[in-house]
Amino acid sequence: MNAEKLSDRLNAVANNIPEGARLADIGSDHAYLPCYVVKKGTVPKAIAGEVANGPFQSALEQVKEEDLTDWITVRKGDGLEVIEPGEVDCITIAGMGGTLISSILEKGKSKLEGVSRLVLQPNVGSFAVRRWLIDNGWELISEEILKEDGKIYEILIAEKGEPLNAYHEINLENGILFGPFLLRDRSAVFIEKWNAEVKNWQRILKQLDGAVQNDETDGKRKELKKKLEMAEEAFQ
Structure with missing residues (x-):
């Protein structure tokens, strides 16, 4: 370059x-x-x-x-x-x-x-x-x-x-996370990115399930579960 x-x-x-x-x-x-x-x-x-x-x-x-x-x-x-x-x-x-x-x-x-x-x-x-x-x-x-x-x-x-x-007719939280225009277009690169992200979230969540339970791990677990729910809603 x-x-x-x-x-x-x-x-x-x-x-x-x-x-x-x-x-x-x-x-x-x-x-x-x-x-x-x-x-x-x-x-x-x-x-x-x-x-x-x-x-x-x-x-x-x-x-x-x-x-x-x-x-x-x-x-x-x-x-x-x-x-x-x-x-x-x-x-x-x-x-x-x-x-x-x-x-x-x-x-x-x-x-x-x-x-x-x-x-x-x-x-x-x-x-x-x-x-x-x-x-x-x-x-x-x-x-x-x-x-x-x-x-x-x-x-x-x-x-x-x-x-x-830009966020009309889509869930605002989903739009902020995934991008309203990108979410509508759903290009191959976009799908590739979020498939990888979802797999990473699932991997971390599995690790947290085996970790010591405290406020920090509980907070992370809730955050990851929410993101996975958002991804499921956005890509269904």
């Missing part, structure tokens, strides 16, 4: 960045994504944000190597600290856990003024992102799921709007 050819998951993120948007890519690593969309002409300007010094330096070097310093600003900071309110139209956050993405958005809520689209790619815990979007008035307008190098990734695209629109 480089600034000329993105991975499949980052390419899916790039394809959901609106034409002409001012972009902030949070956790940009080598800044491949902003370099790619600027070179392609999708966006006129971009900000690459990184909190760790190593990736920050890598992003600086990549932008300089691509001769894009006039169009891409590399900034060091925690999450949305790297942008000002009204500075960008689109924010991308890819390659992190869903809980961390939600935390970044929550801590940086004041910086979301003027932002019209979020393109989010959680590696795990997509439900946490969906829950944050609902709680904060963002409407999930599309979802994608893909498999690359043996790993399954989800991309969530949201805009300001009616947060429950």
Whole structure:
């Protein structure tokens, strides 16, 4: 992967960045994504944000190597600290856990003024992102799921709007866990992911049945049984 050819998951993120948007890519690593969309002409300007010094330096070097310093600003900071309110139209956050993405958005809520689209790619815990979007008035307008190098990734695209629109005619809890668009589409990759998850839940539940009984194991057992019931309801 480089600034000329993105991975499949980052390419899916790039394809959901609106034409002409001012972009902030949070956790940009080598800044491949902003370099790619600027070179392609999708966006006129971009900000690459990184909190760790190593990736920050890598992003600086990549932008300089691509001769894009006039169009891409590399900034060091925690999450949305790297942008000002009204500075960008689109924010991308890819390659992190869903809980961390939600935390970044929550801590940086004041910086979301003027932002019209979020393109989010959680590696795990997509439900946490969906829950944050609902709680904060963002409407999930599309979802994608893909498999690359043996790993399954989800991309969530949201805009300001009616947060429950995507969940009409489906159980809300199921929609948050499985993804309302993904649950309706039921692609082969989606089925593969949740078959594996269900088997894992069943395995853990079996282990808990043989474990010492206490409040912690009882709580985990109830949580797993609820998830298995939700899966049975969603896929029946």
